[in-house]
Amino acid sequence: MATAGIQTNPDEFQERIDAGIKIEPKDAMPDAYRKTLIRQISQHAHSEIVGQLPEGNWITRAPSLKRKAILLAKVQDEAGHGLYLYSAAETLGVTREQMIEDLLAGKAKYSSIFNYPTLTWADIGAIGWLVDGSAIINQIPICRCSYGPYARAMVRICKEETFHQRQGFEIMLTLSRGTAEQKAMAQDALNRWWWPSLMMHGPSDKDSKHSAQSMKWKIKLFSNDELRQKFVDQTVPQAEFLGLTIPDKELKWNPERGHYDFGQIDWDEFQNIVQGNGPCNQERLQARISAHRDGAWVREAAAAYAQKHPRGARRSA
Amino acid sequence: MDNVLFEYLLRSGDNCLILSQRLSEWCGHGPVLEEDIALTNVALDLLGQARFWLSYAGEVEDAGRDEDKLAFLRDTRDFRNVLLVEQPSGDYAHTTARQFYFDAWHYLALGELSHSSDGRIAAIAEKARKEAAYHLERSVDWIIRLGDGTEESHHRMQCAADALWMYTGELFEMDEIDRAAEERGIGPNLTALRAPWRVQVERTFAEATLQVPAGQWMQRGGKRGVHTEKLGYVLAEMQFLQRAYPGSQW
Numbered sequence: 001m002a003t004a005g006i007q008t009n010p011d012e013f014q015e016r017i018d019a020g021i022k023i024e025p026k027d028a029m030p031d032a033y034r035k036t037l038i039r040q041i042s043q044h045a046h047s048e049i050v051g052q053l054p055e056g057n058w059i060t061r062a063p064s065l066k067r068k069a070i071l072l073a074k075v076q077d078e079a080g081h082g083l084y085l086y087s088a089a090e091t092l093g094v095t096r097e098q099m100i101e102d103l104l105a106g107k108a109k110y111s112s113i114f115n116y117p118t119l120t121w122a123d124i125g126a127i128g129w130l131v132d133g134s135a136i137i138n139q140i141p142i143c144r145c146s147y148g149p150y151a152r153a154m155v156r157i158c159k160e161e162t163f164h165q166r167q168g169f170e171i172m173l174t175l176s177r178g179t180a181e182q183k184a185m186a187q188d189a190l191n192r193w194w195w196p197s198l199m200m201h202g203p204s205d206k207d208s209k210h211s212a213q214s215m216k217w218k219i220k221l222f223s224n225d226e227l228r229q230k231f232v233d234q235t236v237p238q239a240e241f242l243g244l245t246i247p248d249k250e251l252k253w254n255p256e257r258g259h260y261d262f263g264q265i266d267w268d269e270f271q272n273i274v275q276g277n278g279p280c281n282q283e284r285l286q287a288r289i290s291a292h293r294d295g296a297w298v299r300e301a302a303a304a305y306a307q308k309h310p311r312g313a314r315r316s317a
Numbered sequence: 318m319d320n321v322l323f324e325y326l327l328r329s330g331d332n333c334l335i336l337s338q339r340l341s342e343w344c345g346h347g348p349v350l351e352e353d354i355a356l357t358n359v360a361l362d363l364l365g366q367a368r369f370w371l372s373y374a375g376e377v378e379d380a381g382r383d384e385d386k387l388a389f390l391r392d393t394r395d396f397r398n399v400l401l402v403e404q405p406s407g408d409y410a411h412t413t414a415r416q417f418y419f420d421a422w423h424y425l426a427l428g429e430l431s432h433s434s435d436g437r438i439a440a441i442a443e444k445a446r447k448e449a450a451y452h453l454e455r456s457v458d459w460i461i462r463l464g465d466g467t468e469e470s471h472h473r474m475q476c477a478a479d480a481l482w483m484y485t486g487e488l489f490e491m492d493e494i495d496r497a498a499e500e501r502g503i504g505p506n507l508t509a510l511r512a513p514w515r516v517q518v519e520r521t522f523a524e525a526t527l528q529v530p531a532g533q534w535m536q537r538g539g540k541r542g543v544h545t546e547k548l549g550y551v552l553a554e555m556q557f558l559q560r561a562y563p564g565s566q567w
């Protein structure tokens with residue numbers, strides 16, 4: 001099914017992209033386009049899967065049965081997102097097994113935000129509000145990206161992310177209207193998650209390696225800095241509504257630009273986490289490795305059974 | 318307060334709540350992505366059922382306790398779930414055995430409860446029974462696949478089936494609450510569920526090439542609040558926030 005061998009005329013390909021025609025799995029495409037997409041979609045899929053962990057950390061401790069149900073459903077959604085995205089990447093001629101192997105071997109990246117710890121219940125609110133919020137801003141344009149299966153997966157995902165953000169905001173709202181301790185918990189979570197959320201939009205445009213070509217191919221429709229600005233502009237009024245303070249002294253409305261100005265992001269911290277030195281990098285990867293290793297005998301059993309009984313299990317229930 | 322009805326609802330609610338809590342430990346750690354999602358579905362169904370039962374229990378008690386107060390502010394001795402559901406998730410075979418033993422019973426029990434003389438119980442049970450039918454189908458499927466999979470999976474599945482067997486007797490035990498509920502047409506004669514449950518186990522294990530465990534001695538106590546040591550840890554984790562910040566809204 002992979003069409004890597006077919007000669008692609010780069011000009012013709014670019015014309016199709018410029019004309020807004022979606023590229024589908026069976027179409028010819030430049031190798032670099034395919035590779036860029038595989039890298040991006042698989043990173044995105046891994047982020048969904050690793051992203052289950054910090055929030056999963058609070059499922060068994062959620063403070064009410066309703067919150068527990070919402071959180072369980074949310075973390076399950078993230079697994080579903082991983083599934084759609086692995087499937088979208090598979091249309092490009094790579095297998096899920098290969099992608100997972102790369103993740104577990106530390107060769108593939110996932111969003112660095114998940115290398116921060118969830119220390120209190122408010123972190124679950126902050127993640128929904130800020131992390132899902134950032135994700136939506138990054139992902140909504142991808143619903144219109146040039147590669148059909150990726151665009152379609154993203155439509156479905158964005159719908160669910162919108163719920164996640166609303167639910168996260170709702171947790172923050174309840175905490176910020178709650179006791180003094182709860183309000184402090186919410187503020188502390190905002191303090192810790194604000195800057196990492198800004199980093200989610202990727203390196204600043206002047207340092208972004210892949211941006212120009214990806215924008216030409218319509219895999220990326222806005223620059224990192226544009227997306228980040230959009231996130232800040234959207235989020236500041238929400239923080240004000242919550243009565244919480246964004247931990248940035250330089251943050252202020254700039255009437256000339258029609259945007260909020262904000263302070264310098266600590267890119268050394270970002271790079272350090274990308275290098276593997278975040279507070280939870282090792283733990284997160286280890287959790288995935290353990291799940292995969294401990295599940296090996298289950299997967300082997302299912303495969304062995306399917307081989308013995310090619311027509312599948314007779315349902316005896 | 319109608320103590321029989323209250324106790325009866327707590328038993329149903331606590332079974333669902335504690336098993337859901339155990340299953341949710343797997344979320345993000347399942348053996349394969351599809352299973353992670355499917356197990357979470359079961360956990361969500363059971364949590365939803367627990368909320369129905371406990372809300373109703375709170376209304377019957379009429380002492381200002383809602384589903385959350387009942388879930389988060391009772392101690393071990395006041396929990397009424399059977400011992401089976403509080404057993405650790407262990408490996409996937411233990412999780413599967415625990416689930417299968419429970420689902421096979423739950424499906425039957427809910428079938429009976431859907432004819433309860435109490436209309437609200439009948440309605441909750443009717444909805445829950447459809448979910449339990451799917452849970453049972455799924456756990457039967459896994460018992461068979463693991464039992465008749467590889468040598469390793471067969472061995473693990475048999476060990477798990479044997480280890481949890483002694484917690485199955487309690488499902489069919491009738492005490493004074495159950496007898497009073499049966500007399501009023503609220504709930505079934507649980508002893509009568511043993512035979513059809515056994516048929517399900519025998520048929521499934523035969524197809525899975527597993528031996529039905531021979532152990533005779535059955536542990537009991539959960540329904541009266543005498544639990545295994547494991548429940549305390551489940552509750553400590555589950556109740557942490559409500560205990561640490563009493564009286565807060567979440």
Ligand SMILES: [Fe+2]
Nearest residue numbers: 048077078081
């Ligand atoms: Fe997601």
Ligand SMILES: [Fe+2]
Nearest residue numbers: 078132161164
């Ligand atoms: Fe999400």
